[in-house]
Amino acid sequence: MTEKTFTEEIEKALEKSKGLNLKELLFCYQGTLYPVTVCSAETFQALENFEARNDDLVLVSYPKCGINWLIQIVNDLIVTTLQTKHENAELPFIECGDPEKFQRMKQFPSPRIVATHLNYNHLPKSIFKNKAKILVVFRNPKDTAASFFHFHNNAPSVPSYNSWEEFFSEFMNGSVAWGSYFDHAVSWNKHIDDDNVLLLTYEDLKEDLLNGVKQIAEFFGFASTMEQSQSIADRASFQVVRERSKETHGAAGPLLFRKGVVGDWKTLFNETQNQKMDAKFKECLAGTKLEAKLKYDVYCKA
Template identity: 30%
Template structure:
């Protein structure tokens, strides 16, 4: 991570971004060679792949976060149709709709950050059950205790160096209210209604509770 930050200081702003298949990516965090390697990636039967939209706390395991509640939503254009071409990682809604198609896939488990935040112990039980792990209640509680946001933030200096406080911000549900203007909030509501309202993933995200 430190070497990447040093590289960021050595290249121009224009060089920090590139397009791959029409989507804008940050070169420091996502080297193009990584994306090219995915084209020939062959998954093994016992592989576990964690997938998430960047800065959302989402192949067999997927973690999602309600769009308005994501730290990335502070840069809200990436969530709005027609503007995703101007920001890194592309459209949140394209990402979410791709996983909506996997809701019935027995090899895919979709977990939301809000669910884990509400009851982390139950989330550990569900995830361990999905993978066929038989955990004792003591093991469930130990994993839950060591997986809280505060616990991970405390150890961030060891795991992520100086980037720890950047990656682990607040971990709060509803913090979007401190960053969105009323107009931005309405834009997000309209975008969610257009793309995810009426879908099973949209229902699971519980947008009305967390983002309105």
């Protein structure tokens, strides 16, 4: 990916947010809210005819769950194992950008990185038809909410929420960009055992990045040696990624890679909010494989 053009695209989107209030920032498409700065109904319509390839590397996460980190790791795997550098000037998220981007993507060499925040039911049908592999990353909902709130309130041009209370209530209702975390989780949990799906968690990647890199390489069929996997993991440590974030993502870098810690939610949540989130999580995911993977009791108990 040419970092300069990618950076320009992100900065253009941030520029578009200037002067908008929260209501003006979001528009509704088929029942889900999206930011007007990067998404449009026309692009969603064009996306329905997107032609996936069976060697596309599909990366999925709800916002603020570590997908930009994942994109860097997978990019590094391509460069390291295939010795090719991708010149890709598009925003990697398929739902973001102009409707013509899909025509331009036809010219990209394989393997293409296809990133998205969409839930399972909103993905283009060709991804399933052509059996592209899908790597999904999830993060515990409390840290996700905290990180999403900080992104809104730290990005100078993105409209801020008046308070954490206001954001929390919108997050719980799914009235935020890309909709409900819980709808997203429920939709992916149903496909956790599909042959072409690998689900990792942010917390596990933080805990043992080398193992995560090895799992990703194996899933996508990269012949990565132990030495290569180790050097990719070293370059992808949150510390290193954050230090390089201005270079790779421009002004948005430090916003996209803010703290990267597990448990930061404890600085924001009060007792009532903890109880609400615990009850909602239980209602949506109790007894599921995703609940077990997310280790909710380890990471989300006050």
